[in-house]
Amino acid sequence: MRSIVVAAFRSYLDHQGFIEVQTPKLAGAGAEGGATLFETNYFGRRAFLSQSPQLYKQMLMSTGLDRVYEIAPAFRAEPSDTVRHVTEFTSFDAEVSWIERQEDFFPLLEGAVDAAIERVRTDCKAELALLQVEPKRPALPLKRLPYPEALEILRDRGKRLRDGDDIDTEGEKIIGQEMGREGRELYFVTEYPTAIKPFYVMAKPDEPEYSCSFDLEYKGDEMASGGQREHRYDVLLARMKEKGLNPENFEFYLKAFRYGMPPHGGWGFGLDRFVQKLLDLPNIREAILFPRDRVRLVP
Amino acid sequence: MAPFRSFLTITPADHGKEASIAGWVEDVRNLGGIAFLIVRQRDGTFQVTIKKKSDPDLFNRASKVVRESVVAVRGRIEPNPQVRNGWELTATALDVLSPAAAPLPLPIADKVGADMDTRFDNRPLIYGNRIAGPSFGCARSSWPRSGPT
Numbered sequence: 001m002r003s004i005v006v007a008a009f010r011s012y013l014d015h016q017g018f019i020e021v022q023t024p025k026l027a028g029a030g031a032e033g034g035a036t037l038f039e040t041n042y043f044g045r046r047a048f049l050s051q052s053p054q055l056y057k058q059m060l061m062s063t064g065l066d067r068v069y070e071i072a073p074a075f076r077a078e079p080s081d082t083v084r085h086v087t088e089f090t091s092f093d094a095e096v097s098w099i100e101r102q103e104d105f106f107p108l109l110e111g112a113v114d115a116a117i118e119r120v121r122t123d124c125k126a127e128l129a130l131l132q133v134e135p136k137r138p139a140l141p142l143k144r145l146p147y148p149e150a151l152e153i154l155r156d157r158g159k160r161l162r163d164g165d166d167i168d169t170e171g172e173k174i175i176g177q178e179m180g181r182e183g184r185e186l187y188f189v190t191e192y193p194t195a196i197k198p199f200y201v202m203a204k205p206d207e208p209e210y211s212c213s214f215d216l217e218y219k220g221d222e223m224a225s226g227g228q229r230e231h232r233y234d235v236l237l238a239r240m241k242e243k244g245l246n247p248e249n250f251e252f253y254l255k256a257f258r259y260g261m262p263p264h265g266g267w268g269f270g271l272d273r274f275v276q277k278l279l280d281l282p283n284i285r286e287a288i289l290f291p292r293d294r295v296r297l298v299p
Numbered sequence: 300m301a302p303f304r305s306f307l308t309i310t311p312a313d314h315g316k317e318a319s320i321a322g323w324v325e326d327v328r329n330l331g332g333i334a335f336l337i338v339r340q341r342d343g344t345f346q347v348t349i350k351k352k353s354d355p356d357l358f359n360r361a362s363k364v365v366r367e368s369v370v371a372v373r374g375r376i377e378p379n380p381q382v383r384n385g386w387e388l389t390a391t392a393l394d395v396l397s398p399a400a401a402p403l404p405l406p407i408a409d410k411v412g413a414d415m416d417t418r419f420d421n422r423p424l425i426y427g428n429r430i431a432g433p434s435f436g437c438a439r440s441s442w443p444r445s446g447p448t
Contacts, residue, residue: 062423064323064341098303098321231369231397256423260323260367260399 001124002275002287006071008119009092012112018067018094023056025049025073028252036076038087049075052268057095058200058229059256061264066097071271079294083283084221084273088292095266102212102228102265106188109216109224109267110140113186113274120278128279135278136185143179143187147210150189153178164193164209176220186223190214199243200236202228202265216267218277226267233257303371306338306345309386313376320345320388321371321396329362336361336390338370346387347372360393367399 010020026042027050038049053070060068074091094112096105117137120128128134151161154171157178161167167175167189179187194203194211202212213227230236236257240247247254275287285291290299303321322338322345336347351358364370374390404421405413413421 059423064339066341100303233397255404255421257397258400259403259424260369261397262321262369263396 001120001127001279002271004119004123005116005275005278006092006271008116009069009071009112012115013067013069013094013108016067016108016111018069019065021057021060021065021068021070022072023050023053023060023070025075027051036078038075038077051076052091053093054198054200054268055250055253057093057266058264059253061095061097061231062256062259062261066262066264067095069094074268081294083285084276086272086284086288086291086293089273089288090271092269092271093266094269095264097262097264099228099263099265102190102214102226105265105267106141106144106214109226109269110138110142113216113223114138114140116274117278131279133278133280138184138186142216143182143184144214145175145179145187145189147189147191147193150175164195166192166196172217172222173220176217179217180219185219187217188214189217197227199239199245200229202230203239212265216269218274221273221277222270223274223277224267224269226265228263228265231257231261231263233261305342306340306384307342309345309376309384311378314378314386316376317373318376318388319371319373321369324364324366324368324370324399327362327364327366334358334362336364336370336372338372343383345384346382347374347390348377348387349390349393354391357390357393361390364393364395365399365401367403368395369397369399370395 014020026040027048037051040047040049052074053072057068057070070091070093072091073088075088078085078087094108096108099105114137117135120135121137150167151163153175154161154167157174159171159174161171175189179185190213191204191210192213192215194201194209197211197213204210204212211227214225215222216224230239233254237247237254240250272284272287275281276284279287281287285293303319306320306322309318320338322340324336325339325344326337328335332351334349334351336349337344338347347361349358349361371394372388372390373392374388376386377389378385379387403424405417405424
């Protein structure tokens with residue numbers, strides 16, 4: 001069924017004019033911050049296993065390949081032993097140019113996810129019966145739950161959260177239950193505080209303390225996160241400095257923004273976690289043939 | 300859901316109508332009273348026309364756009380059998396979304412003479428080059444394209 005999900009993503013995006021790409025998994029700089037980087041010795045130099053194709057797929061937006069996707073491994077040195085974390089996961093990433101707001105590409109992500117659920121329901125009847133699950137197709141468009149409303153839900157349920165706090169796993173579960181009551185399994189949480197998002201995320205023009213970002217949630221777990229990216233070179237440089245990053249280490253990336261970068265946005269989507277939630281598997285490892293975690297390196 | 304259209308979606312039914320189209324400025328030609336921008340998208344180019352007497356300010360701004368900048372142009376689709384595609388966009392508004400620095404680290408519209416390291420160091424610019432780019436995707440996609448671009 002995992003294979004059917006991947007085939008459905010590919011087929012859907014290929015028909016929307018996307019090109020499938022492969023970006024390097026050996027990297028000289030990390031996209032999501034240093035805490036979860038695997039370091040490796042690269043002929044005497046420091047290199048890292050790629051956490052995300054983020055920077056590379058953005059660079060591709062400056063080339064004219066204006067819709068790209070990649071389904072490939074990504075690595076996080078994640079020490080936590082949970083049912084939803086592994087150290088090597090399969091990331092389904094896409095990036096789309098010529099948008100005005102993140103809303104412009106939401107239908108592409110919604111369409112891809114719906115296509116995958118539909119294909120599994122149609123092609124995998126016997127397998128679903130064996131596992132005794134019946135994945136439901138979502139009603140599109142999905143609900144967009146802005147971050148401030150998500151905070152309200154959590155406060156009503158007794159969680160103490162200040163404006164600007166991130167929503168933790170427990171908070172996600174509570175919102176998942178609340179959305180479940182409305183019959184929603186899939187929904188977006190949008191416009192997270194800019195301060196808790198990476199440097200490449202665009203701040204909202206009218207309220208810069210919030211960002212043009214989203215998480216896609218499925219049954220109370222994060223499936224994808226993404227948003228509109230900052231395509232303006234000067235603003236991007238300022239954001240990097242604010243975050244304490246040295247632009248010199250990102251020269252290979254910044255260069256792509258100096259010679260004409262279209263407005264763009266996209267997502268990173270966890271394939272393994274999606275299969276886990278789709279089939280109600282108790283542990284993400286059940287959705288991976290050879291899972292990798294803090295203690296497991298073979299088989 | 301499409302804020303900026305692909306120029307490939309323009310048909311005779313659009314002639315005389317307003318449109319917003321974006322892309323990279325491949326060339327700027329200022330002929331004194333009239334200026335042309337050749338704007339490139341993934342699948343090819345189209346022509347934008349600005350007449351000095353209809354909007355001198357727009358004309359001046361358009362003439363100064365640095366090549367390879369990303370622009371969004373709003374205007375009217377006018378049929379013109381003399382230009383590529385059989386139509387041009389007569390601009391009423393121009394927005395530079397991402398200005399390009401000049402000069403480019405390597406020529407982009409001509410056959411690349413740069414050595415391999417220069418080309419790989421500047422990979423994002425290479426696709427724009429019509430010689431090296433098409434290895435990564437087909438220029439004229441046969442599939443229907445809906446949504447942005």
